[in-house]
Amino acid sequence: MSENFSEVRQTIVQLLSHMRDGKEIREYLSRFSGLDQERFAVIKVGGAVIRDDLEALSGSLAFLQSVGLSPIVVHGGGPQLDEALADAGIATERVDGLRVTRETAVPVIRETLTKANLAIVDGVRAAGGQAAAIPTGVFEAELIDEDTLGRVGEPTQIRLDLVAAAARAGQAPILACLGETPDGKLVNVNADSAVRALVQALQPYKVVFLTGTGGLLDAAGEIISSINLATDYEDIFAADWVSGGMQLKIDEIKRLLETLPLSSSVSITKPKALASELFTHAGAGTLVRRGERIFALGSKAELDLERLDGLVARAFGRPTVPGYWDGLQLDHALVTENYRAAALTTRLAGSIYLDKFAVLDEARGEGLGRAVWQRLIDYAPDLVWRSRTDNPVNGFYFDQCSGAVRQDEWTMFWRGERSMDALQPVLQAAFALPATLEASS
Numbered sequence: 068m069s070e071n072f073s074e075v076r077q078t079i080v081q082l083l084s085h086m087r088d089g090k091e092i093r094e095y096l097s098r099f100s101g102l103d104q105e106r107f108a109v110i111k112v113g114g115a116v117i118r119d120d121l122e123a124l125s126g127s128l129a130f131l132q133s134v135g136l137s138p139i140v141v142h143g144g145g146p147q148l149d150e151a152l153a154d155a156g157i158a159t160e161r162v163d164g165l166r167v168t169r170e171t172a173v174p175v176i177r178e179t180l181t182k183a184n185l186a187i188v189d190g191v192r193a194a195g196g197q198a199a200a201i202p203t204g205v206f207e208a209e210l211i212d213e214d215t216l217g218r219v220g221e222p223t224q225i226r227l228d229l230v231a232a233a234a235r236a237g238q239a240p241i242l243a244c245l246g247e248t249p250d251g252k253l254v255n256v257n258a259d260s261a262v263r264a265l266v267q268a269l270q271p272y273k274v275v276f277l278t279g280t281g282g283l284l285d286a287a288g289e290i291i292s293s294i295n296l297a298t299d300y301e302d303i304f305a306a307d308w309v310s311g312g313m314q315l316k317i318d319e320i321k322r323l324l325e326t327l328p329l330s331s332s333v334s335i336t337k338p339k340a341l342a343s344e345l346f347t348h349a350g351a352g353t354l355v356r357r358g359e360r361i362f363a364l365g366s367k368a369e370l371d372l373e374r375l376d377g378l379v380a381r382a383f384g385r386p387t388v389p390g391y392w393d394g395l396q397l398d399h400a401l402v403t404e405n406y407r408a409a410a411l412t413t414r415l416a417g418s419i420y421l422d423k424f425a426v427l428d429e430a431r432g433e434g435l436g437r438a439v440w441q442r443l444i445d446y447a448p449d450l451v452w453r454s455r456t457d458n459p460v461n462g463f464y465f466d467q468c469s470g471a472v473r474q475d476e477w478t479m480f481w482r483g484e485r486s487m488d489a490l491q492p493v494l495q496a497a498f499a500l501p502a503t504l505e506a507s508s
């Protein structure tokens with residue numbers, strides 16, 4: 068067994084054993100299995116990944132199959148085509164990013180993409196899974212502009228019979244970006260257009276891009292964990308470190324997400340990390356969602372207190388104490404559009420005090436909690452808050468705070484540069500506050 072192959076297996080074993088009780092994995096598994104399998108995921112694989120990372124790719128796809136999940140794979144073959152066309156003495160020419168495809172190139176393209184397709188199919192089989200080669204027969208396309216582009220098509224219709232037949236037989240459908248005109252002429256289909264058409268037709272829960280980098284990178288070259296388009300899009304475009312290529316990528320993803328339900332998301336990851344990305348909240352790669360807007364509100368009257376109460380109860384697993392909302396002296400509230408995350412502050416001994424920070428479990432991993440948190444600390448750089456010492460979110464709080472002290476069941480956290488003397492009054496006051504949630508049963 069080669070190295071990459073066992074690496075994937077290792078990742079999966081690690082993933083399964085390191086989860087405290089496998090709760091996250093089970094949650095995702097039941098979420099994904101509950102979907103119509105055609106709606107689970109469309110996975111786009113670039114040609115470079117097939118060339119460089121085939122075994123990890125095959126291993127990850129076989130793993131998904133072994134847990135009963137069948138994603139639909141669409142692949143390109145850019146580098147392979149460049150090479151094959153060069154070998155055949157055909158120059159590669161592009162117009163508006165599309166590969167100009169002369170008549171003479173068509174047989175080379177068919178052969179090269181079929182080969183790439185079979186490489187994945189064989190790989191999945193070698194890894195113990197089952198896959199069906201579907202290099203053609205799915206994308207019905209019309210020629211875009213035969214004079215300039217030659218045999219390049221835009222998908223007009225998706226034929227799902229082959230995909231459905233493969234799925235019925237328990238095989239992962241592997242599709243190439245090849246289309247046919249209604250009268251059966253083979254055309255080259257741009258990979259982005261193919262994915263877009265397929266995603267529109269299938270409305271999958273996940274769209275996954277498998278790349279060599281395994282995510283979108285920030286200014287420091289680190290993978291950006293999540294992007295919430297509703298709140299981050301403008302900032303990303305204003306940032307000077309975002310390259311033209313990345314902007315195009317994000318725009319393409321935005322375009323995809325706009326045709327999908329709010330619950331769908333796009334992940335960019337590498338083959339080896341696919342299982343970690345899919346089965347954990349934290350993921351391994353970049354998650355992009357349409358996301359929710361965050362509203363900043365200054366009075367209780369503007370809030371839907373009943374929904375907020377529901378959010379807090381679900382996020383903490385226990386309800387607020389009676390009279391909590393009546394007694395709340397709200398300073399500032401940040402609430403997402405659909406009440407899936409919220410932060411509420413009050414004033415305590417002259418400081419801004421975070422009274423509640425609630426994020427629904429299902430919204431974790433989306434970056435929604437982080438987006439609210441960011442707005443919160445922009446609003447209140449000198450924030451003070453407390454948390455029960457057994458709160459699983461404390462790891463995040465320790466990361467975020469400038470200092471913390473622990474007393475009995477409470478840990479007090481603060482941000483900003485203040486002396487302990489200056490902090491004393493608010494810390495004392497916070498320790499003395501009564502519990503706001505019912506005791507856990």
Ligand code: ARG
Pocket residue numbers: 095273292293332334343344345346347348349350351352353354431432433434
């Ligand atoms: N497992 C979840 C999903 O696939 C969350 C992934 C989170 N990933 C991330 N890079 N933040 O939708």
